[in-house]
Amino acid sequence: MPKHEFSVDMTCEGCANAATRVLNKLGGVQFEIDLPNKKICIDSEHSMDTLLETLRKTGKTVTYIGLK
Known part of the structure; x- marks a missing residue:
């Protein structure tokens, strides 16, 4: 499966939890959240586009970095 890396404007554990919630609702994803570097790597x-749209549901600024 491809691994997509995103930059997400997360400032606290609550932000990371919001990302976890929306990704778990999407289903069929494995992900790692790197809060200090504000990155999420998703294996899906x-x-x-679907992943980007899902992460934007958190209300945070999200940027696609690329394949890892």
Whole structure:
């Protein structure tokens, strides 16, 4: 599965929890949240657009970095 890396404007554990909630609702994803570096790496068959749209539901600024 491709690993997509995103920059997410997370400032606290609450932000990371919001990202975890929306990604778990999407289903079929494995992810790692790097809070200090404000990055999320997602292992998923979903398209990059779907993942980006899902992460934006947190209300945070999200930028696609690329494949890891």
